[in-house]
Amino acid sequence: MDKNFFSDVDSLSRDALKRLQIKKLNEQIEYLSNNSPYYQRVFKENKIFVEDLKSLNDLRRIPFTDKYQVGESQEKFPPFGEFLCVPEEEVVKYFRTSGTTFNPRNFAYTYYDWWHISIEMLARMKYSCGVRAADRAFIAFPYNTFIALWSSHYACERIGCMVIPGGGTSTKERLNLMRNMKVTVLCATPTYAYRLANVAGDEGIDLRDIPLKRLFVGGEPLAAVPGSRARLEQIWHAKVYDYYGCNESTAPIGRECKEQNGLHVAEDILIPEILNEDGEQVDPGERGELVISNIAAKTMPLLRFRTGDIVTYDDEPCPCGQNSIRIKILGRTDDMIVIKGTNVFPSMIEEMVKRCPELGSEFMIVIEVIDGSYELIIQVEPEGMGKFKRDEEEAVKKKLAEMVRENIRIRPAVQVKEPGSLPRFEVKSRRVIDKRNEDAQ
Numbered sequence: 001m002d003k004n005f006f007s008d009v010d011s012l013s014r015d016a017l018k019r020l021q022i023k024k025l026n027e028q029i030e031y032l033s034n035n036s037p038y039y040q041r042v043f044k045e046n047k048i049f050v051e052d053l054k055s056l057n058d059l060r061r062i063p064f065t066d067k068y069q070v071g072e073s074q075e076k077f078p079p080f081g082e083f084l085c086v087p088e089e090e091v092v093k094y095f096r097t098s099g100t101t102f103n104p105r106n107f108a109y110t111y112y113d114w115w116h117i118s119i120e121m122l123a124r125m126k127y128s129c130g131v132r133a134a135d136r137a138f139i140a141f142p143y144n145t146f147i148a149l150w151s152s153h154y155a156c157e158r159i160g161c162m163v164i165p166g167g168g169t170s171t172k173e174r175l176n177l178m179r180n181m182k183v184t185v186l187c188a189t190p191t192y193a194y195r196l197a198n199v200a201g202d203e204g205i206d207l208r209d210i211p212l213k214r215l216f217v218g219g220e221p222l223a224a225v226p227g228s229r230a231r232l233e234q235i236w237h238a239k240v241y242d243y244y245g246c247n248e249s250t251a252p253i254g255r256e257c258k259e260q261n262g263l264h265v266a267e268d269i270l271i272p273e274i275l276n277e278d279g280e281q282v283d284p285g286e287r288g289e290l291v292i293s294n295i296a297a298k299t300m301p302l303l304r305f306r307t308g309d310i311v312t313y314d315d316e317p318c319p320c321g322q323n324s325i326r327i328k329i330l331g332r333t334d335d336m337i338v339i340k341g342t343n344v345f346p347s348m349i350e351e352m353v354k355r356c357p358e359l360g361s362e363f364m365i366v367i368e369v370i371d372g373s374y375e376l377i378i379q380v381e382p383e384g385m386g387k388f389k390r391d392e393e394e395a396v397k398k399k400l401a402e403m404v405r406e407n408i409r410i411r412p413a414v415q416v417k418e419p420g421s422l423p424r425f426e427v428k429s430r431r432v433i434d435k436r437n438e439d440a441q
């Protein structure tokens with residue numbers, strides 16, 4: 001029989017949730033005071049005592065953490081830095097960041113944190129989206145230190161699904177395996193979900209022969225944009241659900257439910273703050289940086305970790321029955337490009353490219369000098385292997401340029417490239433070439 005993964009915590013009222021958070025925050029502060037070399041120092045320096053924390057507002061007295069601090073601490077005290085709260089022999093899982101924007105950082109999980117926090121939370125999410133023991137899940141990630149592979153694998157197994165590992169093989173073989181094993185759930189990055197579909201097209205594999213019902217995408221924020229989701233759902237004939245987290249959070253931060261209207265934050269595990277540039281909490285619907293405090297994990301929990309992700313949030317109850325806040329990710333501060341005084345996230349451009357059915361899903365953003373000043377250039381391809389007639393090409397270029405101008409107030413130059421000529425990304429996309437960085441070197 002299916003285990004029920006609905007948690008009573010998911011339906012707590014906002015007030016009850018806040019009371020639970022303050023209780024767990026107090027316990028966490030006490031735990032960190034006893035076990036974390038980093039927080040022992042920080043609490044002492046800032047004169048923070050458990051008995052002073054009466055409300056969630058008091059959380060603000062605790063200084064922020066960020067990935068740079070984690071990295072620096074790990075350089076000084078390898079491999080886990082001063083954030084590790086347990087003896088190393090208690091660690092059962094090891095992950096590492098890919099290190100594209102910074103030196104790789106190491107992350108540890110005890111058995112408890114891995115199974116009872118990280119996996120349990122992701123299983124709760126997949127279950128709330130309809131995954132059941134009878135499902136067959138395909139995990140399309142390589143075997144490596146990327147957490148999404150492991151958490152997807154074990155969350156599906158925890159529910160009781162048959163889990164089919166998709167590592168160590170070619171994309172074509174993965175598609176055949178998915179078809180032969182009648183896979184109903186696929187876990188992948190959004191980029192790779194596109195890649196699979198493109199290869200299926202090239203190899204003459206009909207995706208309708210794979211009885212997929214649900215596609216869970218994570219590892220990059222592509223599915224957060226509506227154009228991407230609609231397109232993926234159409235290609236795969238399946239529902240697409242997004243989830244999101246970072247290694248520092250020790251658990252998925254946001255998880256969609258079957259309503260697909262934002263990512264629920266498991267507020268019994270993480271306290272989210274959405275802060276403006278002055279560090280003040282913003283109102284629902286306003287943009288701010290997501291800052292999270294883990295009040296449940298015991299291995300290397302961080303308080304007030306700056307995710308670098310710009311989000312909006314909604315605290316109205318969700319029709320799915322959960323009362324936790326739902327966030328929408330607009331982009332990463334790391335990926336943000338500032339051009340002509342305007343903040344541009346690649347995900348915004350992506351959404352607009354995907355609203356043009358004449359165009360393929362690949363694109364590149366290039367910033368380079370045209371007529372003496374830096375301009376935003378969007379490179380696209382025709383959909384499929386087609387070619388535009390001259391007037392068609394002009395029409396689609398004008399349409400995309402106009403859409404971008406209306407949304408971000410910058411008129412880009414649009415260049416249509418040969419079908420298949422733009423870079424294809426296997427796992428995560430790198431879609432910005434900023435010539436200003438090269439020119440400055």
Ligand SMILES: [Zn+2]
Binds near residue numbers: 257320
């Ligand atoms: Zn919901």
